[in-house]
Amino acid sequence: MGKPEKRIAQMLEILKQERGVSVKDLAARLDVSEVTVRRDIEKLKKNQQVNFVSGAVMYASSEDKSYQLLEEEVKNYSEKDRIAQKAASLIEEDDVVIFDVGTTAVQVVKYIPEEINITAVCCTVNTLIELRKKKNVQIIFLGGYFHRGTEMFESQEGIRLLERTCATKVFSTAAGVSEMLGVTCVNNYEIGIKTAAIKSALKKILLVDSTKFDRVCSGRFASLGDFDVIITDQGISPRWKEITQELEIEFYTV
Known part of the structure; x- marks a missing residue:
């Protein structure tokens, strides 16, 4: 050679x-x-x-070409990082937090303060790996069929476990946010877990960078009004601030 x-x-x-x-x-x-x-x-x-x-x-990697998870991790990285920092600042002692599928949710874990005690529920390998580094975090992992493109495990048993869980917060992510058609994801297999997570949490927090607004994907899992809080970046259109204000959603730009 x-x-x-x-x-x-x-x-x-x-x-x-x-x-x-x-x-x-x-x-x-x-x-x-x-x-x-x-x-x-x-x-x-x-x-x-x-x-x-x-x-x-x-x-x-050929096994990731369906979703290109690696590409998603570097798209709008600085914006997602700021969103994650803001989200982590909302976590409180003894919270039970559900972490959704998506690269922004993984980033939130990295900013959880080391001294804080919480219970975390997750369904993806990359989130689990980051949670394991937090010594004061108790972990509930949802198992099932492994989807390589998103590093997500999905099963009816996992959904039922979520339905039995009473969470204080859920950090949801989305590939599209539309005023008319709601909040959507790319893969239909994500819908069950995303929907169950929202129903199981007291406070629903949507983490989404500004490029996802006015975009619609095939898998609808929530209405915009289902969320209590939205955290996005400063590239968002002023029109969306008015829309969320009418729905009485807390709206943060970072």
Whole structure:
């Protein structure tokens, strides 16, 4: 194996281990120029081995192509991160919190204060991994059939467990928010758990970046009025502030 082949193999190993790496970071770690890295990336893109999204290079795992979870993680990352920080600030001692499917919900877990005692309910592997790092968090994990594209487990048993759970808060996510057609998701298999989570929680909190508004996806799981709180970013249209005000929804832009 020649030097270029060894470098590309090393690059792929880095990308397999990490969610997204910048060209600058790859160049530093491989001890080559950014021009060389970009040339290698073009070769890998032609072979459909990597994706390049929002300035990040990502390994193109074939099992994730249905939903492109890795791409979702880097889309509007800074906005989602601010939304997650605000959401985490709403968590209180002894809360029972349901964490929905979605990359923003995972980010919330990272900002849970280490000293706080809560019970967390989740259904995705990536959320579970982050929750395990919080020593004062008791975890309830919903099992079932594993959907690789979203890292979600889904089953009727999991839905029934949610229905028996009395939660103080749920952090819901969505792929689309429409004034007329409500709150929607991409995958219909998410609907059962999303709906049960909303019904089981005292306070319903929707975490959604501004690009999801005025967008409709196939799986409708809630009406806009089902939510008590919406947290989004500053790119939101002023019209939505008026809509949520009429529905008496607490509306935060971060």
